Amino acid sequence: MRTLRAHTANPPSQSTLEDLRMPVQVxxxxxWTSFMFLYIYVDYLALYKPGFLDDLLAGTVHEFDTxxxxxxxxxxxxxxxxxMILLSATLPARLNRTINLAVAALYIPVTVFNAAGETWSYSYFYALSIGLEVLLLAFILRSAWTWPRQPATA
Structure with missing residues (x-):
């Protein structure tokens, strides 16, 4: 009965939510997981563009032979x-930081290039998808760049 009273004395709406510090690797x-979902869904939704499947069946994607x-x-x-999902969760901090900085920086131009040759009728679709992907890459860069450090021990 004592625990019941303690619980009802501090209802959830008036309590402070616990804000745990999430490790930078997580x-x-x-x-990277969110980036992959966007990456895959952009490619998947591109299949719905008129003529895309015809070009794909003919062996071309964005004027490239398949x-x-x-x-x-x-x-x-x-x-x-x-x-990068696995590596970010498992590599030691120094190597993890370096690889994430390098790969995320390399993927910004790759992400922007993926819209090359697209028609203006789908500019909103590509602007939104590229914008979100670049924001995620910027988050990765910022998180890796500001990786918390431990004070040096004597």
Whole structure:
């Protein structure tokens, strides 16, 4: 009965929410996960553009032939952020920070280039998707750059 009274004396609406500090590795891994969802859904939703499937069936995507080189390049572009989820959660701090700074910085121009050759009729779609992806990459860069440091011990 005592615990019941203590619980009802401090209802949830008047209590302060606990704000735990999340490790930077988890924040960065979550950002790469969000980036991947956007990356995949942008490619998926592009299938709904008129004529896209016809071009795909004819063997071209954005004027590129869909041969082995294109498929390998596309897989590489997808595999790097996918692997960054795991690497961000598992690598030691110094290496983790360095790799995240390098990969996120490299993916900003890659992300912007993905809209090259798109029509203006889909400019809102690509502006929104690229904007969100770049924001996530900026979050990764900021999180890695401001990685908390421990004071040096004597």
């Amino acid at each position: 924040k960065i891994a979550a950002a 041969g082995p080189t294109f498929v390998a390049l596309a897989l590489t572009l997808m595999a790097v952020p996918i692997l």
